[in-house]
Amino acid sequence: MQKSLSLHPQKRMVKVLAWIVVLYGSETWTFQKEDVRRHEAFEMWIWRRTMKVSWTEHKTNEEVLQMVDTEREMMDTLRSRQKTWLGHILRHDLLHRFLYSLFVIDYLFLFLLP
DSSP states (O other), X not given: OOSSOOHHHXXXXXXXXXXXXXXXXXXXXXXXXXXXXXXXXXXXXXHHHHHTOOGGGOOOHHHHHXXXXXXXXXXXXXXXXXXXXXXXXXXXXXXXXXXXXXXXHHHIIIIXXX
């Protein structure tokens, strides 16, 4: 039996197990520069732990990302989730207004304007 997983399953596990916990409810968050910096630092910490890169090896973030064969994706994922959520909220609000206007028009024609 193999002691360690290959790179692709490791990346999938990080995205499924770690990112879900970190990004839970992130659609509604308001980010400051410090928050963005901390999330990017966490992402790099996860990739370093996954590849077992010690801080004493003095590898740059770009070198670690090349080892993992990926780019920084956490903030892009978060921003796309926020856009999707915003679209959902805007569609819901417009649908609500549309249905309300239909209700008011029906009410006017049925009861007030015989």
